[in-house]
Amino acid sequence: xxRKITLKQIARELGVSISTVSxxxxxxxxxxxxxxxxVKAFAKLYNYRPNNIALSLKNRxxxxxxxxxxxxxxxxxxxxxxxxxKYANQHGYNVVVxxxxxxxxxxVFNMELLANGxxxxxxxxxxxxxxxxxxFSHLKEVMEQGFPLVLxxxxxxxxxxxxxxxxxxxxxxxxxxxxxxxxxxxxxxxxTESYFNVSEKxxxxxxxxxxxxxxxxxxxxxxxxxxxxxxxxxxxDFVENKNFDGVLCVNEIFAVLLMATTQKKGIRVxxxxxxxxxxxxxxxxxxxxxxxxxxxxxxxxGEMAAEMLIEKLENEIGFHEEEDYRTEIIKATLxxxxxxxxx
Amino acid sequence: xxRKITLKQIARELGVSISTVSxxxxxxxxxxxxxxxxVKAFAKLYNYRPNNIALSLKNRxxxxxxxxxxxxxxxxxxxxxxxxxKYANQHGYNVVVxxxxxxxxxxVFNMELLANGxxxxxxxxxxxxxxxxxxFSHLKEVMEQGFPLVLxxxxxxxxxxxxxxxxxxxxxxxxxxxxxxxxxxxxxxxxTESYFNVSEKxxxxxxxxxxxxxxxxxxxxxxxxxxxxxxxxxxxDFVENKNFDGVLCVNEIFAVLLMATTQKKGIRVxxxxxxxxxxxxxxxxxxxxxxxxxxxxxxxxGEMAAEMLIEKLENEIGFHEEEDYRTEIIKATLxxxxxxxxx
DNA sequence: TATCAACACGAAACCGTTTTCGTAGTTTTT
DNA sequence: AAAAACTACGAAAACGGTTTCGTGTTGATA
Numbered sequence: 001x002x003r004k005i006t007l008k009q010i011a012r013e014l015g016v017s018i019s020t021v022s023x024x025x026x027x028x029x030x031x032x033x034x035x036x037x038x039v040k041a042f043a044k045l046y047n048y049r050p051n052n053i054a055l056s057l058k059n060r061x062x063x064x065x066x067x068x069x070x071x072x073x074x075x076x077x078x079x080x081x082x083x084x085x086k087y088a089n090q091h092g093y094n095v096v097v098x099x100x101x102x103x104x105x106x107x108v109f110n111m112e113l114l115a116n117g118x119x120x121x122x123x124x125x126x127x128x129x130x131x132x133x134x135x136f137s138h139l140k141e142v143m144e145q146g147f148p149l150v151l152x153x154x155x156x157x158x159x160x161x162x163x164x165x166x167x168x169x170x171x172x173x174x175x176x177x178x179x180x181x182x183x184x185x186x187x188x189x190x191x192t193e194s195y196f197n198v199s200e201k202x203x204x205x206x207x208x209x210x211x212x213x214x215x216x217x218x219x220x221x222x223x224x225x226x227x228x229x230x231x232x233x234x235x236x237d238f239v240e241n242k243n244f245d246g247v248l249c250v251n252e253i254f255a256v257l258l259m260a261t262t263q264k265k266g267i268r269v270x271x272x273x274x275x276x277x278x279x280x281x282x283x284x285x286x287x288x289x290x291x292x293x294x295x296x297x298x299x300x301x302g303e304m305a306a307e308m309l310i311e312k313l314e315n316e317i318g319f320h321e322e323e324d325y326r327t328e329i330i331k332a333t334l335x336x337x338x339x340x341x342x343x
Numbered sequence: 344x345x346r347k348i349t350l351k352q353i354a355r356e357l358g359v360s361i362s363t364v365s366x367x368x369x370x371x372x373x374x375x376x377x378x379x380x381x382v383k384a385f386a387k388l389y390n391y392r393p394n395n396i397a398l399s400l401k402n403r404x405x406x407x408x409x410x411x412x413x414x415x416x417x418x419x420x421x422x423x424x425x426x427x428x429k430y431a432n433q434h435g436y437n438v439v440v441x442x443x444x445x446x447x448x449x450x451v452f453n454m455e456l457l458a459n460g461x462x463x464x465x466x467x468x469x470x471x472x473x474x475x476x477x478x479f480s481h482l483k484e485v486m487e488q489g490f491p492l493v494l495x496x497x498x499x500x501x502x503x504x505x506x507x508x509x510x511x512x513x514x515x516x517x518x519x520x521x522x523x524x525x526x527x528x529x530x531x532x533x534x535t536e537s538y539f540n541v542s543e544k545x546x547x548x549x550x551x552x553x554x555x556x557x558x559x560x561x562x563x564x565x566x567x568x569x570x571x572x573x574x575x576x577x578x579x580d581f582v583e584n585k586n587f588d589g590v591l592c593v594n595e596i597f598a599v600l601l602m603a604t605t606q607k608k609g610i611r612v613x614x615x616x617x618x619x620x621x622x623x624x625x626x627x628x629x630x631x632x633x634x635x636x637x638x639x640x641x642x643x644x645g646e647m648a649a650e651m652l653i654e655k656l657e658n659e660i661g662f663h664e665e666e667d668y669r670t671e672i673i674k675a676t677l678x679x680x681x682x683x684x685x686x
Numbered sequence: 687t688a689t690c691a692a693c694a695c696g697a698a699a700c701c702g703t704t705t706t707c708g709t710a711g712t713t714t715t716t
Numbered sequence: 717a718a719a720a721a722c723t724a725c726g727a728a729a730a731c732g733g734t735t736t737c738g739t740g741t742t743g744a745t746a
Contacts, residue, residue: 052460054732078416096439117395397702
């Protein structure tokens with residue numbers, strides 16, 4: 001087991017001071033070419049690499065980004081994460097991930113932990129419980145301590161910081177409008193409980209599309225499913241008792257479940273009913289029929305979030321200008337597949 | 344913006360030395376009860392938390408675990424990651440993730456970066472390219488530097504370290520045997536190119552099951568699909584030209600694609616052909632019919648890997664005993680769903 | 687020859703902790 | 717009353733770097 005070599009050891013071996021070694025490796029012109037070459041050769045031979053921890057302590061920056069997300073076994077979040085990791089890595093940052101598991105307590109705990117020097121800034125999407133409780137003091141806290149924060153997807157209006165969101169309302173409008181254009185008259189909405197602001201936005205877009213196209217909104221055509229533990233009977237009842245010829249689902253699971261149920265009852269997709277979902281994951285691509293769905297471009301969101309955070313981090317060096325927080329909107333796109341009638 | 348308070352500041356405010364503050368907070372009996380109380384009260388008031396970086400430098404341990412995986416937008420890897428993160432968090436460790444993206448170069452680069460002090464040990468699954476190249480010097484390197492290493496799933500026989508694997512051969516045997524028990528006589532195998540040792544193991548189990556049950560092995564019934572970019576025609580040709588009544592697929596995507604193709608051709612699942620896949624992800628659960636599949640229990644694998652790593656990390660403190668490397672096998676289980684005929 | 691700048695390097699502070707060791711001042715022992 | 721033992725605290729080293737500033741040695745300039 002060979003430990004990593006340090007400046008001190010190189011200095012001792014070469015009979016020079018630590019400063020000389022450090023400067024040589026940085027190619028400082030305070031040091032003679034001769035000495036520099038000796039030091040560099042020696043360092044190369046022993047594969048010297050500066051210790052990140054020491055650098056972090058000295059520079060007061062870790063080159064680590066903290067990512068706090070509600071879930072990791074989840075297509076959207078993993079795509080966002082991939083974008084973050086990719087961009088961060090390209091710019092010399094590492095990523096430490098904490099999963100809040102939709103729990104307020106874990107979220108707070110993890111952020112406090114990370115804020116004790118492990119990271120330079122946060123990228124996060126708040127947990128469901130946090131949204132419910134409406135308590136964001138931990139976010140304010142880290143911001144007051146000087147940590148840049150970028151929120152994505154599940155953002156908080158009350159918190160002033162950089163944000164990356166989707167055009168949920170608009171894309172839901174487009175999806176609904178598309179079904180209306182197909183000639184659908186009774187379009188249902190399958191959504192989750194409403195404390196998720198994204199679900200709310202999607203519902204708004206859905207309603208606006210109906211209204212602007214002169215289609216009556218019937219609240220009985222909205223099915224609200226619980227966040228976890230969806231019973232198949234909920235959907236069966238809905239399909240049995242309601243009469244619809246188009247459905248907008250706020251995620252792909254609901255969409256696939258719904259398609260399976262209608263098909264079982266002999267209702268054909270897309271001939272009898274059009275189905276559009278959200279999240280362009282495996283399910284959408286491999287279901288039968290393949291699912292027309294809203295691609296959220298999570299990777300782009302992640303890259304954008306990382307870019308915004310890193311920009312803040314690197315500029316913090318300069319003088320502290322007035323806070324200018326941006327909200328970037330990553331446009332979702334509708335991917336037309338087999339569950340709708342496409343032109 | 345209030346910066347975090349340090350020992351030095353507390354010391355100055357209270358007119359005592361840094362050592363006294365440090366000792367007081369650790370409740371050392373070198374310090375008078377009176378002084379301790381004062382210090383503690385002050386520290387609490389200002390919400391003092393020791394700086395992780397300084398601690399890391401001092402203790403020469405970061406309480407960070409490095410996880411290097413080929414992909415993150417992948418059900419199996421995310422479940423493993425969830426297990427790692429969960430166990431690590433419960434034991435006071437943070438997790439920094441690097442995605443190798445199946446690239447040898449990125450894998451090497453990331454590991455070198457992490458090895459410069461950012462983490463205490465590695466948990467990883469090697470990239471496809473690394474397996475192909477058969478070059479593991481970077482793994483040996485980090486081990487020589489004293490970093491404990493735990494490999495999971497895609498492990499390397501040549502490297503001596505802790506490992507967590509699945510009983511791939513056995514479960515493939517069981518899956519195949521199950522189809523034979525259903526009365527299937529011509530069982531196909533859909534697999535990936537063979538440099539993945541897991542695919543190989545699965546193929547072995549498949550062959551052994553055929554052999555031990557007196558079913559002839561026909562190599563024409565094996566379809567090898569490329570790692571990326573599967574053309575639908577490959578599968579269509581296979582379904583068209585081969586005659587089989589059961590299929591074992593090494594992942595759920597292949598299984599779902601195959602089911603879609605057979606169904607399109609009027610071949611019913613499971614009446615005419617049984618299908619079994621690997622990876623109990625969303626696809627398996629929501630396909631039509633639902634897919635009988637091998638659940639890999641990734642979360643357990645992750646927990647086990649984290650447990651093994653952390654045990655090594657905590658015991659390293661003691662004297663350096665003889666290396667005792669374990670290989671833990673997490674047993675996969677067959678989940679019977681609608682794509683097979685179950686008893 | 688005295689002065690001065692350039693050169694090449696080292697000492698030391700600093701980042702924020704922990705911990706060993708030393709030492710005043712007080713109390714106990716003999 | 718002198719020696720020994722506590723008590724309560726501080727100084728300083730250490731972790732591994734970076735960086736400012738100082739300094740001895742040159743060679744050139746006046």
